[in-house]
Amino acid sequence: MTAATATGFRQVRNEILSRIRDRTWPLGALLPSESALAEEFDCARATVNRAMRELADAGIVERRRRAGTRVVKDPVRHAQFKIPIVRQEIERTGATYRYALLSREALTAPDWLRSRFGWSRSSKVLHVTCLHLAGTRPYQFEDRWISIAMVPKAAGESFEHISPNEWLVREVPYSDGEISFLAEQATGDMAELLQVAPGDAIFVAERMTWLGDDPVTYARMSHPGHYRVTTRF
Amino acid sequence: MTAATATGFRQVRNEILSRIRDRTWPLGALLPSESALAEEFDCARATVNRAMRELADAGIVERRRRAGTRVVKDPVRHAQFKIPIVRQEIERTGATYRYALLSREALTAPDWLRSRFGWSRSSKVLHVTCLHLAGTRPYQFEDRWISIAMVPKAAGESFEHISPNEWLVREVPYSDGEISFLAEQATGDMAELLQVAPGDAIFVAERMTWLGDDPVTYARMSHPGHYRVTTRF
DNA sequence: CAGTGGTCTAGACCACACA
């Protein structure tokens, strides 16, 4: 009620969030306009705008020109998580990172990959498989496919001393990507590689990355099932 | 090279990103100051600031007062994903949502939960288990624990017609939370509930939410293993 | 201490969408 002397955009943001939580503005409600809130909080409209924009980015309010700002009626929270380089992920646990190349082969893209890449005609890809270890314990199996057309330098890289994961991050930084997580059962081969029992649960992260509209690489990263991805929201 | 007449913050952001991608500014490099870029792009410093802030939020550059802005040397990409209400997630696939309450019991928090909640002494919680179905197919098993101290209204809710997931989202909107994903093998009971074979892979999402410093609820959401969480970055 | 980013301001113009 009191016109809280909230100058900073964080204070404005928190005050708005409080009012949403305490049902001053219930789910689906229309909030006052930026100018009205700027007047109430005695700050510039740009300050209210930044506060509201952050709430919109977090999926808490919806904003539309002319229609105004509403509390989202069916909350869909947004959570952000980090996608680290495997080596760093392992070293951050205090373990020694080790890397083992398993296979490396240049070939024509198989049909399933051609379809994923959206290629009408098949083209050359580099297929690399390798293992990331934490100390002596297998941490992740990487099954990597790289478009040679998009990353010609890959053809000259042996991947004996650096993983495709790390090499690509350095060589093709900040491409666009998509990541999926899923659970699978270990086949015999995978179980042996990851040193788990056949049939054990495997946590798989599947990634595709593009540069513009062109596919760069596809990878499946398989972890023993006790692996977790965690994030706050 | 050309002083691209990039007025909008998106253009500025994209131009900076291009220069990072084409190694004009390699990994770890120091970028020009905001004022210098504002002059080059012939725009206000605030515009450059917004562009740089977005790149910093995305984990592409690091900014420190006095030290300036650097391209992150070890790229750790940030991906954002949505945490929907289960019912909406199912209905968005075109399937009919069905819900079945399995159990509901008020009890003293067991030790493992007390420890997760950071409670020095145990207190009352409500334990609810239920099943979310897409048509006739089990979609998710929800194992839910709610702090009665934090959500006294839960004690008066039967959860026969609304799931704890959806009820909590409506009743305690926009609390803070943590979510983890992991892979597990189905035990006999879980396999029967989710109609998969015992030992099949299960995709588990584990959530904790707080209001301020107080734990509100803990839940394990178990899906058949073919379930995926996908996001772009 | 000096230079960088962090933030706020007051004002302006624009794009959009609904009446």
Added chain:
DNA sequence: GTGTGGTCTAGACCACTGC
């Protein structure tokens, strides 16, 4: 048309931190 958010500007002051 008209009111909303979206964005930009020019300037200002501040906070942090490396020199």
